[in-house]
Amino acid sequence: MKRTELDAYLADFLQINRFKDYAPNGLQVEGKEEIRTLVTGVTACQALIDKAIALNADALLVHHGFFWKNEPEVITGMKQRRIKALLQHDISLFGYHLPLDAHPVVGNNATLAHKLGLIEAEAHESLGDGLLWWGHTELSQTAAEFTATLERALGRTPLHIGDPKGTIHSVAWCTGGAQDYIDMAVQLGVDAFISGEVSERTFHSAQEQGIHYFAAGHHATERFGIEALGQHLARKFGLEHHFVDISNPV
Known part of the structure; x- marks a missing residue:
């Protein structure tokens, strides 16, 4: 083409x-x-x-x-x-950048939800300009179990702030450097919030507002969208497509 x-x-x-x-x-x-x-x-x-x-x-x-x-x-x-x-x-x-974060099918938030098995996942209409997503797990999990789910899906151990024995069912998330969306996640009343990166202030925000927080890696949470977009283009236009994952621990 x-x-x-x-x-x-x-x-x-x-x-x-x-x-x-x-x-x-x-x-x-x-x-x-x-x-x-x-x-x-x-x-x-x-x-x-x-x-x-x-x-x-x-x-x-x-x-x-x-x-x-x-x-x-x-x-x-x-x-x-x-x-x-x-x-x-x-x-x-x-x-x-942001258009790929937000896309409802091949976007980073949509594909992360699929990888984690989150259901009824969608962008929130009034918070986060379409970049803050929310949904829930099929069954309630302990925070320790949800940490293991993230580790299996992303190939890295996330940072978890909260009680490992706590219960998680409802989740909000935004991939990449979205740690400051945690306050909007609190407004939604969800059990947990996932982003890629974390800041020093995020620890205190999660602790004081009583929400489980997971920093799952900027690169790790944003691998799936660009690959899905490439696969979409390959199918639609008959392109030869190669997804290349350059390892990044951040």
Whole structure:
């Protein structure tokens, strides 16, 4: 398919105009016009770019791309090396941040719910601009059991704040750096809140407001959306697709 066709399709499919984001959503680095081989990954780091080159990718599709607000505008050092590698190999870079978090089917929140077996999962209509999701477990679990569920699904042990013997049935979540959504989760009256990252203040907030909190990893909670998006594009447009997971313990 044409690069412009992919750009237009993703803009509509992910409804990018709904979001006021911290980086541009869509085509960030222009490569060859025809796209046959697509590589997806969480972050456009050098290791992922190198893997895309090795796979003869025409386009690289990521959740965390380039050109974030408040970062240095000059293209030097690490940024220069990354962009130079893409340009030298004529690889397009597409990045989608909040639109991928929020998508109801292939989004990070939707796919995390599926991996955890959460049911009646949906974005809350009035809290979190569509980024805060809530649902519940099929059966009540102890916090220790839910920790094990997270560990099996994500391949890493989450940080849990709360009594391991406490009961969890209702859950709110937002992937990535969403630890400060904990106050909105408390408003919902859920038993537990999951995000990717954690701050020092989160411990006190969880303790004092009586909610179980799980920091499950920024990278770990956002692996599934970009892979699902790549699989969707491969099915719809007949693209060769490779999801590459660059390990990240954060």
